[in-house]
Amino acid sequence: MALGEFELIERYFKRPVRRAALGVGDDCALLTPAPGMQLAVSTDLLVEGRHFLSTVDPARLGHKSLAVNLSDLAACGARPLAFTLSLSMPRVDEAFLAPFAQGLLALADEHQIELVGGDTTAGPLTIGITVMGEVPPGQALLRSGALVGDDVWISGMLGHARLALEVFRGQLQLSGEAFEHARRAMECPQPRVALGLALRGVATSAIDLSDGLLGDLGHVLRRSGVGAQLRLADLPRSALMAEQQDEVQALCLLTGGDDYELLFTAPPSRRDAVRAAAQEAATPVTLVGSLCAGDGVQVLGAGGVPLDLSGRQAFDHFRS
Amino acid sequence: MALGEFELIERYFKRPVRRAALGVGDDCALLTPAPGMQLAVSTDLLVEGRHFLSTVDPARLGHKSLAVNLSDLAACGARPLAFTLSLSMPRVDEAFLAPFAQGLLALADEHQIELVGGDTTAGPLTIGITVMGEVPPGQALLRSGALVGDDVWISGMLGHARLALEVFRGQLQLSGEAFEHARRAMECPQPRVALGLALRGVATSAIDLSDGLLGDLGHVLRRSGVGAQLRLADLPRSALMAEQQDEVQALCLLTGGDDYELLFTAPPSRRDAVRAAAQEAATPVTLVGSLCAGDGVQVLGAGGVPLDLSGRQAFDHFRS
Structure with missing residues (x-):
C-alpha cells in the first residue's frame, strides 16, 4: 500500500x-x-x-x-x-x-x-x-536605500547557471567537467546568508540576483530613484566564463538568472567596511560600478563604449 | 502583450x-x-x-x-x-x-x-x-491537551460540502436550491476565527475539520492519548441533511471533509464558559460526546448500538 x-x-x-x-x-x-x-x-x-x-x-x-x-x-x-x-x-x-x-x-x-x-x-x-x-527593526537591507554616488558590488561569480541552461537548450557545448561545474551552480546555489548579515549597517541596499543582473539591478534603481553605470570588464567571472565568446559572456553575466548572488550598494567611504564584511562572511565581493542621478543602467563595454541593451530583459516566468 | x-x-x-x-x-x-x-x-x-x-x-x-x-x-x-x-x-x-x-x-x-x-x-x-x-505563550489550543472526561464539541453544521461533492460525482441528486446551499458550504467555508479566540483558556484541545470528523478527531485522540464516544443523533445537521437517507447522513457527518468547523474539547465544568464563548463569537456549538480512557472513536447509532466504522476512513489527498 x-x-x-x-x-x-x-x-x-x-x-x-x-x-x-x-x-x-x-x-x-x-x-x-x-x-x-x-x-x-x-x-x-x-x-x-x-x-x-x-x-x-x-x-x-x-x-x-x-x-x-x-x-x-x-x-x-x-x-x-x-x-x-x-x-x-x-x-x-x-x-x-x-x-x-x-x-x-x-x-x-x-x-x-x-x-x-x-x-x-x-x-x-x-x-x-x-x-x-x-x-532588528530598521536594519533590514531594502531595495529602496541606494543613493547617488554609491558603489555597486556583487558577491561571487555570475552566469554559470545560464551557461548550463544554454547547454541543456542545445545552444552551447561545454566539456564534461565544465558542464558539471556549471550545472552544479544552477542546481546547488549557495544562499549568501552570512554576507547579508555582515552587511547590516554597511550596505545601503541589497537584492539577490535571481532574474538576471540587469533586471534585478533595475528593481533597486526604480525603488531608490537612481541610475547606474557598470563596466562589463569588471563583472566577476570564472576562468570557465572567461573562455566563452564575448556574446555568450555578456548574455550570461548581464541577463543570466538563477545566480543567487547578492547585489548591494554602499558609499565609497565604506569600502573597507564592505571588504571586512566579505571577509567575515568568507564570501568574495567585486566592485562593479556606481550609482548616478537619473534612471536605468548603462553598461560600458570595450573602450568605454556603452553597450546597446535594447532587447535584453530580465527573465520573466510568464514570458520566457 | x-x-x-x-x-x-x-x-x-x-x-x-x-x-x-x-x-x-x-x-x-x-x-x-x-x-x-x-x-x-x-x-x-x-x-x-x-x-x-x-x-x-x-x-x-x-x-x-x-x-x-x-x-x-x-x-x-x-x-x-x-x-x-x-x-x-x-x-x-x-x-x-x-x-x-x-x-x-x-x-x-x-x-x-x-x-x-x-x-x-x-x-x-x-x-x-x-x-x-x-x-500569547501557553494559550494556543493544541491537539494534545484533551483529557478523559472532557466533553467533545463541534461548531456549526457538518456534511454540506460532502453532499455537494456527491452531487458532482453523480452519486446524489438535490433540488437546485438545496444544491446551491450545499455548494456554497463547499466553496465558501467560513473559518471560525472568532470562536478559536474566544475558546482560549476554555478548550483543552481543538482541531479544524478538514479531512472529516472521524479522521480529525482521531488526530486529537492519538495526540492526547484518549478515546471518544459520540452519539450519531447528536451531530449537528441542517434540515437539508436531516432529509437525506440515513446512510448518506452517516457518510457526510462522519467522514465528510471540507467542513472547516472546529472540533474542541473542554471539561463538563466549563459548559457555561463554552456557551459564553460561542455567544461572544456568534457561532453555534453542539455537544456531541465525551472522552474516555482508551483509544479510538466509538459512535453510537440508533438505540445506543455502536456503529461498525471499519472501512470508514479520513480523506487522504493521496488515497481518495
Missing part, C-alpha cells in the same frame, strides 16, 4: 523540535521570535519544467528549493529561523522523497533552521516554500 | 501597507509581532482537480484558499496577522485573476490581515498560502 499523507510527513519531514515552540503535526507551528525583532517573510514556488527539469537529482532539488528562499532572507540581512513546505507530487514516490528531504534538510541544518509546517498533496510536481527570519 | 509577473502582482495583489512594516515588493516582507507573542504558522496547497474543480467561481476559490488557512489559525486560537500567496497558473488570465483576487482580499479585509509576499509563475493551476498569526 502506498504511503499516506500523514505517514509521508512522519517518515521524511518530521524531526525533533529545536528552536520552535511547537513543530510539525498540529494545526499550526508555534515560533517564539526574539524580543524586539522584526519578522522577515518570503515565499517561492518551483514548478517542474519551468524552474527545474524532470531529470534533476532530487537531493539537489531539495537543496535549491530552500536555497532560493534563504537567498531572499540574505538579501534582506535577516537571520533565518524556520520554513514551511508545500509539496504537490503526482504520486508518493519514495525514490524521490528520500533524497529530496535529505537535500532540503541538510541545507536547513547548515543554517540551523527548522521545517515547522507543511502540506502534501497529489498533483503536478510543485514545491512551495515560505521562509521566516528575523532582523 | 500579456501581463508579466511584476505587473500582475502590482495590478491585482499590491495594496497599501497597513500593519506590516514592509509589504509586497522587496525581497522579504517585514512584520512586527506584538511584544511577547508567539507566532502561529500554517500552510496549505490547493491543486486543481484535487481540491477544487476547474469550473469553480474564481472569487469563491480565492475566498476558500485563504479560508482553509485561517481555519488552521482558528483551531490554534491564534489571531491572524498576515499571509503569503504562491500562485501557479497556465497563463495570465485576467478574467480569472480579477475575481480570484477580489474573493481572496475580501476575506483578508474581513479578518484585517495583509498579503505580505508572494510568487507567481506559469504552471498547472496551484495555490499555496502560508498564514501567520499570533497567540
Whole structure:
C-alpha cells in the first residue's frame, strides 16, 4: 500500500523540535521570535519544467528549493529561523522523497533552521516554500536605500547557471567537467546568508540576483530613484566564463538568472567596511560600478563604449 | 502583450501597507509581532482537480484558499496577522485573476490581515498560502491537551460540502436550491476565527475539520492519548441533511471533509464558559460526546448500538 499523507510527513519531514515552540503535526507551528525583532517573510514556488527539469537529482532539488528562499532572507540581512513546505507530487514516490528531504534538510541544518509546517498533496510536481527570519527593526537591507554616488558590488561569480541552461537548450557545448561545474551552480546555489548579515549597517541596499543582473539591478534603481553605470570588464567571472565568446559572456553575466548572488550598494567611504564584511562572511565581493542621478543602467563595454541593451530583459516566468 | 509577473502582482495583489512594516515588493516582507507573542504558522496547497474543480467561481476559490488557512489559525486560537500567496497558473488570465483576487482580499479585509509576499509563475493551476498569526505563550489550543472526561464539541453544521461533492460525482441528486446551499458550504467555508479566540483558556484541545470528523478527531485522540464516544443523533445537521437517507447522513457527518468547523474539547465544568464563548463569537456549538480512557472513536447509532466504522476512513489527498 502506498504511503499516506500523514505517514509521508512522519517518515521524511518530521524531526525533533529545536528552536520552535511547537513543530510539525498540529494545526499550526508555534515560533517564539526574539524580543524586539522584526519578522522577515518570503515565499517561492518551483514548478517542474519551468524552474527545474524532470531529470534533476532530487537531493539537489531539495537543496535549491530552500536555497532560493534563504537567498531572499540574505538579501534582506535577516537571520533565518524556520520554513514551511508545500509539496504537490503526482504520486508518493519514495525514490524521490528520500533524497529530496535529505537535500532540503541538510541545507536547513547548515543554517540551523527548522521545517515547522507543511502540506502534501497529489498533483503536478510543485514545491512551495515560505521562509521566516528575523532582523532588528530598521536594519533590514531594502531595495529602496541606494543613493547617488554609491558603489555597486556583487558577491561571487555570475552566469554559470545560464551557461548550463544554454547547454541543456542545445545552444552551447561545454566539456564534461565544465558542464558539471556549471550545472552544479544552477542546481546547488549557495544562499549568501552570512554576507547579508555582515552587511547590516554597511550596505545601503541589497537584492539577490535571481532574474538576471540587469533586471534585478533595475528593481533597486526604480525603488531608490537612481541610475547606474557598470563596466562589463569588471563583472566577476570564472576562468570557465572567461573562455566563452564575448556574446555568450555578456548574455550570461548581464541577463543570466538563477545566480543567487547578492547585489548591494554602499558609499565609497565604506569600502573597507564592505571588504571586512566579505571577509567575515568568507564570501568574495567585486566592485562593479556606481550609482548616478537619473534612471536605468548603462553598461560600458570595450573602450568605454556603452553597450546597446535594447532587447535584453530580465527573465520573466510568464514570458520566457 | 500579456501581463508579466511584476505587473500582475502590482495590478491585482499590491495594496497599501497597513500593519506590516514592509509589504509586497522587496525581497522579504517585514512584520512586527506584538511584544511577547508567539507566532502561529500554517500552510496549505490547493491543486486543481484535487481540491477544487476547474469550473469553480474564481472569487469563491480565492475566498476558500485563504479560508482553509485561517481555519488552521482558528483551531490554534491564534489571531491572524498576515499571509503569503504562491500562485501557479497556465497563463495570465485576467478574467480569472480579477475575481480570484477580489474573493481572496475580501476575506483578508474581513479578518484585517495583509498579503505580505508572494510568487507567481506559469504552471498547472496551484495555490499555496502560508498564514501567520499570533497567540500569547501557553494559550494556543493544541491537539494534545484533551483529557478523559472532557466533553467533545463541534461548531456549526457538518456534511454540506460532502453532499455537494456527491452531487458532482453523480452519486446524489438535490433540488437546485438545496444544491446551491450545499455548494456554497463547499466553496465558501467560513473559518471560525472568532470562536478559536474566544475558546482560549476554555478548550483543552481543538482541531479544524478538514479531512472529516472521524479522521480529525482521531488526530486529537492519538495526540492526547484518549478515546471518544459520540452519539450519531447528536451531530449537528441542517434540515437539508436531516432529509437525506440515513446512510448518506452517516457518510457526510462522519467522514465528510471540507467542513472547516472546529472540533474542541473542554471539561463538563466549563459548559457555561463554552456557551459564553460561542455567544461572544456568534457561532453555534453542539455537544456531541465525551472522552474516555482508551483509544479510538466509538459512535453510537440508533438505540445506543455502536456503529461498525471499519472501512470508514479520513480523506487522504493521496488515497481518495
